[in-house]
Amino acid sequence: MKQKNFIFGAALAATLVAGFTSCSSSDDDNNVSNNQIDDKNVVADDASALSLVNGVYSHWQPLSSSFSFIIELNSNKLISFEGEESKEGPLNSRFEQAPDTWYQVKIFNHLLLGIAQDNEAITTISNSLKSGKVSQAGYNAAVGKAKFLRALAYLKLTQLWGEIPVFTEEGGSTTERQSIDNVFAQIVKDLTEAESLLLDYSGDPRIPSKQAAQALLARTYLVWGDNPLTAEQVTAIANTQKDPAFSKNDARLQKAVEYADKVISSGKLALDPDYAKLFGRDYESNKRGTNEHLFTIAHDGDKNDAQGNHQTHCSWTFPFQNGENGNGYKQNHTEVADDNLYDDWKAEQPNDKRLAETYFTEIKNPETGLVHHYYSPIYTPINGKGVDQSYDDAENLEIKQNSVDRIEIRYAEVLLIKAEALVQLGRNSEAAEPFNQLRKRAGIATVSAPTFDQIKREWDYEFTYEQFSVLNSYRWKNLISSVQQVKNYKHFGDDWKTLGTYTSDQEAYFQKVHNHLVAKYNNVRGKHYRQPIPKGLSGEDLGIAQNPGY
Helix, strand or coil, rough: CECCCCCCCHHHHCCCCCCCCEECCCCCCCCCCCCCCCCCCCCCHHHHHHHHHHHHHHHHHHCCCCCCCHHHCCCCCCEECCCCCCCCCHHHCCCCCCCCCHHHHHHHHHHHHHHHHHHHHHHHHHHHHHCCCHHHHHHHHHEEEHHHHHHHHHHHHHHHHCCCCCECCCCCEEECCCCCHHCCCCCHHHHHHHHHHHHCCCCCCCCCHHHHHHHHHHHHHHHCCCCCCCCHHHHHHHCCCCCCCCCCCCCHHHHHHHHHHHCCCCCCCCCCCCCHHHCCCHHHHHHCCCCCCEEEEECCCCCCCCCCCCCCCCCCCCCECCCCCCCCCCCEEEEECHHHHHHHHHHCCCCCHHHHHHCEEEEECCCCCEEEEEEEEEEEEEEECCCCCCCCCHHHHHHHCCCCCCEEEHHHHHHHHHHCCCCCCCCHHHHHHHHHHHHHHHCCCCCCCCHHHHHHHHHHHHHCCCCHHHHHHHCCCHHHHHHHHHHHHHHHHHHHHHHCCCCCHHHHHHHHHHHHHHHHHHHHHHHCCCCCCCCCCCCCCCCCCCCCCC
16 A cells, blocks of 8 residues: 655645545556656755755644643643633543544644655655755755654654554555554654754754654653553553553663663753743743753744744733733633642742742733732632743733744753653662752752652653643553542532632632532543544544544
8 A cells, every 4th residue: 555645835734634545556646656756756956855844844833732732631730711611622621532622633633644744755855866856965854854753743643542553655554553562663763764864953953853863762762661551451441440550661661761861972952050941932942052952843923834832822811811900800721720739849849940930829910010819719820831931021922922932852851761761670879860950950859769759740840731741641550540639639629619709700710620620530531541533624534443432
């Protein structure tokens, strides 16, 4: 079987639904399976080769905030009041997602469309190299980027959906699901080839680099090393509220250490000494020159790219309309699940510098000078990482701009990957050095040999709301137990069904918080170790077998 090739323009690719369908070899003018090279299947020069690959970003940019609507809402950390309770955000918040839930449809389809576009680009640029239109350096830059982006797409897909179809420029089916090991083998193949093709990190995190490929390989081997569940294993627990047993593969965990070490030993990356300077327009693209951002998805606002990074919009939609100071009251699209997420962290690590950047409990409106509070019984805390913290009045301006780049990989993750893999391998004392680098920056006590529980908590301290929550729960096999922690939260108690606050609107708000926490507790099931295989962008059946329990 050969994948039918399409050359996508950025705008066209975003609207195509069936562009990744598989078909037999035919006489179609766009089919290049006969290896004939002509002007229709080559690009003219190095610049146009790279431009062809850059078109793939039209599928990544609209997903920057959408990932949060699955990865963070399917956890104990976030709830959503985006529109009516029947809308996509609240459905994910309450673990009621279905094959037609928009965020699942959007992410799954755009990642597959991006893969199809990567495949076409690799074929076209390979033909261009053969025909002498593209130099070896141009080929390396363009095909290295295409394979990097394809691997990242496959990694996101298999983490969220398990066994998935695998199709490349060499063929494959777009409907037949491959085993977990086969998917990961393709990811490793792509990233290993990207590592050999790409140049060293240049200081610009928007450009995939050799070190970014190595960091993704470290992430891939950590995920694969924790033995992702098979369809059969999910089927066995699909309708239960029981987590499966944790297991691991030491050989793969050792590979995670080795690839993390490659990034570390390159000397190209470092932690920014100030954690507060990681999030915002004035800090993106390594403007501080500190080399922590390793790979980012560029956003310049809605007018200049496919879609601005609405993560900065959705978590801070109505910054000063919380009912205080005579202002109106509106609910943000995403909300911190409860005060306890802030309170528990503060009780555990009161001096952690990351806490104040992750959760905002009050903020001054620079236009009025009035302070607004985000803490019960007025509100729940706000996701601080969703606000551009890099300049004055960011709280007002960024909701109009939506232009902060989304950080996919930063150097801190490489350090924590190494530390976790070492702990899982029983080499806890060796894990102290990379682990303590994060703690020293945060201003909290170091340890001589971190435990697995300390590693898990450090992921929360360092990366809360950076689109890791449910993916880590899948790895650690604690999805159900972690989600059901909400039973200990302030607003889980039955009295919050009717407990009055400052206004009728705010009373309804806390009733909704209560309802979402209770729904999380009651609804989470083993089937939620996978997302439902969604429909196509136009509601059509993609022909891919459904996941257990849906």
